[in-house]
Amino acid sequence: MLSIQNLTYRLGERLLFDEASAQLPDGARVGFVGRNGTGKTTLFRLIAGEIAAEGGEIGLPRRARMGRVEQEAPGGPQRLVDFVLDADTERASLLREAETASDPARIADIQMRLADIDAHSAPARAARILSGLGFDEAAQNRALSEFSGGWRMRVALAAILFLQPDLLLLDEPTNYLDLEGTLWLVDHLKTYPATVLVISHDRDLLDAVCDHILHLDRAKLTVYRGDYSAFERQRAEAQALVAKAARKQEERRKHLQEFVDRFRAKATKARQAQSRLKMLQKMETIDVAVDQDVLPIRLPSPEKPLSPPIVAMERVAVGYDDSPVLRNLSLLISEDDRIGLIGANGNGKSTLAKLIGGRLDAQAGRVVRAPKLETAFFAQHQVDDLDETDTPYRAVARLMAQAPESRVRARAAQIGFAGVKADTPVAQLSGGEKARLLLGLATFHGPHLIILDEPTNHLDIDSRAALIEAINDYRGAAILISHDRYLLEACADRLWLVADGGVREFDGDLDDYTRLVLEKSRGEARKTATPQKAAPKAQAAPAKAPRRREQERKLQSVEQRIEKLNVLIARIDGLLADGETFQRDARKAGELAAQRGELAAAVAAAEDEWLEISSALDEV
Numbered sequence: 287m288l289s290i291q292n293l294t295y296r297l298g299e300r301l302l303f304d305e306a307s308a309q310l311p312d313g314a315r316v317g318f319v320g321r322n323g324t325g326k327t328t329l330f331r332l333i334a335g336e337i338a339a340e341g342g343e344i345g346l347p348r349r350a351r352m353g354r355v356e357q358e359a360p361g362g363p364q365r366l367v368d369f370v371l372d373a374d375t376e377r378a379s380l381l382r383e384a385e386t387a388s389d390p391a392r393i394a395d396i397q398m399r400l401a402d403i404d405a406h407s408a409p410a411r412a413a414r415i416l417s418g419l420g421f422d423e424a425a426q427n428r429a430l431s432e433f434s435g436g437w438r439m440r441v442a443l444a445a446i447l448f449l450q451p452d453l454l455l456l457d458e459p460t461n462y463l464d465l466e467g468t469l470w471l472v473d474h475l476k477t478y479p480a481t482v483l484v485i486s487h488d489r490d491l492l493d494a495v496c497d498h499i500l501h502l503d504r505a506k507l508t509v510y511r512g513d514y515s516a517f518e519r520q521r522a523e524a525q526a527l528v529a530k531a532a533r534k535q536e537e538r539r540k541h542l543q544e545f546v547d548r549f550r551a552k553a554t555k556a557r558q559a560q561s562r563l564k565m566l567q568k569m570e571t572i573d574v575a576v577d578q579d580v581l582p583i584r585l586p587s588p589e590k591p592l593s594p595p596i597v598a599m600e601r602v603a604v605g606y607d608d609s610p611v612l613r614n615l616s617l618l619i620s621e622d623d624r625i626g627l628i629g630a631n632g633n634g635k636s637t638l639a640k641l642i643g644g645r646l647d648a649q650a651g652r653v654v655r656a657p658k659l660e661t662a663f664f665a666q667h668q669v670d671d672l673d674e675t676d677t678p679y680r681a682v683a684r685l686m687a688q689a690p691e692s693r694v695r696a697r698a699a700q701i702g703f704a705g706v707k708a709d710t711p712v713a714q715l716s717g718g719e720k721a722r723l724l725l726g727l728a729t730f731h732g733p734h735l736i737i738l739d740e741p742t743n744h745l746d747i748d749s750r751a752a753l754i755e756a757i758n759d760y761r762g763a764a765i766l767i768s769h770d771r772y773l774l775e776a777c778a779d780r781l782w783l784v785a786d787g788g789v790r791e792f793d794g795d796l797d798d799y800t801r802l803v804l805e806k807s808r809g810e811a812r813k814t815a816t817p818q819k820a821a822p823k824a825q826a827a828p829a830k831a832p833r834r835r836e837q838e839r840k841l842q843s844v845e846q847r848i849e850k851l852n853v854l855i856a857r858i859d860g861l862l863a864d865g866e867t868f869q870r871d872a873r874k875a876g877e878l879a880a881q882r883g884e885l886a887a888a889v890a891a892a893e894d895e896w897l898e899i900s901s902a903l904d905e906v
Contacts, residue, residue: 287312288333288453288481290507293342295325295332302328304505305342310498312347315475315482317492317514320502322718322746326485329502330354330455333483346453353451355459359438360430366441367426370412373445377405408448415444418470418807419463420630436462447474456484460491460769461743464631466803468769473804487747489514490771514747580748581702583722586732587761592656593861593878594620594854596734596763597642600888602651604641610649611637613787616892618850621734623763626778628792628799629785635767636665636739638784642765643737654884657877662733666740669720674713678703678723685730701726717744737765742773771796790843837902844896851889858882 288310295303302325310316320326331337333344334354346352360369372378377400384396400406416426419440430438439462446454460468468488475482475495483500486492492499492514499510499517510517546563597619605611611634619625619642627635640646643663644655682698683689698708702722712720721744729736738757742750754776757764766778774781774796781792781799792799858878 287347288483289343289345291343291345293329293332293344293507294340295328295337296340297325297328301505303339303342303507306502306505306507307342308500308507308509310481310483310500310509313479313481314498315478315496316484316498316500316509317496317517318483318485318500318502319487319492319514319517319747321748322716324502325505326502327457330457330483330485333453333455350452351449352453352455353446353449354455355439355442355446355457359435360442360445361438362431363429365427365429366416366421366433366444367409367412369430369441370416370445370448371408373449374403374405374408377403377408380405412444412448414808415447415474416441418474419444419467440467443471450478450480452480454478454480454482454484456482456486458485458487460486460488463769465628465769465771465774466630466807468771469800469803470807473800487742487745487750488770488772489747489750490775580746580752581722583702583725583749583752583756584700585725585729585736585756585760587759588660588732588734591621591761592659592734593881594857595885596621596656596659598654598884598888599641599648600652600654600891602641602648602653604637604646604648606637608649611787612641612784612789613650615641615651615789616844616847616888616895617782617789618847618854618888619735619763619765620854621763622761624757624766624777624779625764626766626768626774626781628774628781628783633784634787634789635784638782638789639663639665639737639739639765639767642735656734659735660731660733662728662736664725664728664736664738664741666743669717669724669744672712672720672724674711676712677709678712679708681723681727682708682730685727718746718749721745722749733762735763735765736760739767740769741766742768742770790839791846793842837899841896841899844892844899848889848892848896851885851892855882855885855889858885 288308290306290308292305292307293303294301294305318326318329328337332339334352364372380396380400384393384400387393387396413423413426417423420437421440421444430441433441443456443459443462446456459471463471468491472491472494475484475491482495484491484495494513496513497511499512499514501508501510501517501521510520512520542563545558595618597617599615599617602615602617603610603613604615615638627638629635637646640663641648641653643661645663678698678701679694682701683694686694686697695704695708698704702719703710712723715723721741725741741753745753750770750773754773757766757777764777766774768774781794781796782789783792783799794802858881861878862875862882
């Protein structure tokens with residue numbers, strides 16, 4: 287059990303913990319929540335002994351092992367799998383000693399202890415964890431130094447999960463993961479055999495994994511039973527009861543004060559009035575905890591919608607330095623699409639987003655964008671590229687040339703930077719405020735299409751809810767890349783799977799995709815952990831089955847594309863059939879007619895492709 291008793295700690299002049307107490311039972315999976323900047327990471331540092339508290343105690347059972355991902359990414363020439371295996375220092379030490387031990391009794395002790403800690407299955411377990419976090423067999427045998435910082439942080443997470451400490455401390459573990467890694471981690475933590483304390487703003491993780499919620503609010507700690515949704519209900523009910531009691535107390539206070547004011551001067555009532563005055567003085571005010579409202583996020587909608595499709599691709603290839611990452615893309619985006627891109631990191635989701643947003647040119651094929659298409663692009667790494675000497679006011683002013691200061695400040699306030707906050711240097715803004723500023727600047731002019739690449743990394747749960755509401759209120763098309771399943775489920779109407787050098791419509795929801803990811807991960811883990819045997823020649827024939835399934839998937843994708851094209855043609859036909867369209871704007875009608883011709887040509891090309899795939903399917 288983790289015991290926190292009367293903990294007090296200040297950071298500068300800020301009181302982060304004021305005699306805060308909490309008890310976490312053994313084996314609990316606890317979500318640690320609270321507003322950004324309240325002190326959640328500081329509590330982890332206090333538990334780990336990195337800093338000392340002013341007062342109070344933090345207690346753990348004797349010999350309990352604690353594990354926490356280090357802040358710095360590991361590096362060096364060591365192989366990934368060896369780094370993970372070395373996290374179990376006892377196993378590593380015993381194996382080294384076993385190589386040199388000569389005393390028979392000591393050799394027996396070593397082997398017995400290795401058996402007790404299941405040391406011989408450790409490589410398979412390490413491979414399974416690394417595979418779940420996105421490292422295939424080849425990657426597991428490469429050096430740490432060959433990977434970027436984000437991927438090396440995944441290795442650090444793998445090492446702590448492999449160690450299986452009695453208390454596992456995880457601070458925003460999904461920030462380094464893609465959706466596939468997040469789905470695996472959620473599944474892994476559901477059955478973690480010891481106590482977990484996880485700081486996370488990922489609501490899906492908190493609901494799927496946690497059986498307790500530890501809430502930090504106004505320097506106090508409170509433990510709630512249940513997942514995050516249960517915590518929200520319990521907290522709302524408690525706040526409602528306190529608010530009701532406060533109203534009753536205020537009515538009682540008002541009644542007593544009226545009696546005192548009315549009868550204080552009367553000799554016959556003076557004693558009673560004095561008695562009620564003492565009651566008023568002794569009455570303790572009920573403190574109503576009011577949550578600070580999160581500022582709404584606003585995504586300006588386009589003034590005039592464009593005719594569909596706003597982006598059309600026909601047999602497009604795209605990549606870098608003449609090396610295609612994605613090939614044979616035939617995709618359509620309508621003016622009101624909400625598309626979530628899924629697929630493991632490195633498969634080309636960001637490359638596709640850059641192609642759609644016009645930041646990458648096609649290497650082959652044809653991309654047609656609607657005339658006057660305005661696109662906004664938000665990528666997580668851009669937050670770090672903001673000029674730290676800039677201010678929100680100056681950034682907005684550059685987009686509103688010649689506008690008076692009052693209008694600039696009003697627009698800055700709409701983005702979320704009112705008053706003195708508008709003149710705060712970027713360097714002094716929190717990660718969430720930087721993300722809010724960048725999002726506001728990117729979408730400033732009401733684009734027809736917004737592309738959001740991991741927009742939630744620096745946002746707390748309430749800010750993520752505000753972003754979801756903003757996306758759903760936005761009247762334009764949106765492309766979403768996110769490891770936050772809750773956001774994808776709330777906003778995406780369609781899923782595109784980016785994998786195997788291509789993009790296809792995913793026929794299913796995120797539950798289906800979760801099952802697919804976990805089944806694949808388990809299969810790859812078994813493959814990595816088990817030596818492969820050559821298949822008998824007699825079993826070579828069934829290899830046609832995967833080819834047939836692949837052709838069937840391609841056929842289904844083309845059929846869906848033809849159906850989508852026909853829907854768009856029907857929509858344009860409806861507009862052209864309306865005689866007022868020509869009277870209002872003859873040029874607009876001409877553009878619609880031209881677009882209809884392009885769509886009809888695309889249908890013909892898709893039908894040719896359908897015949898080609900059908901023939902290939904018959905041959906298989």
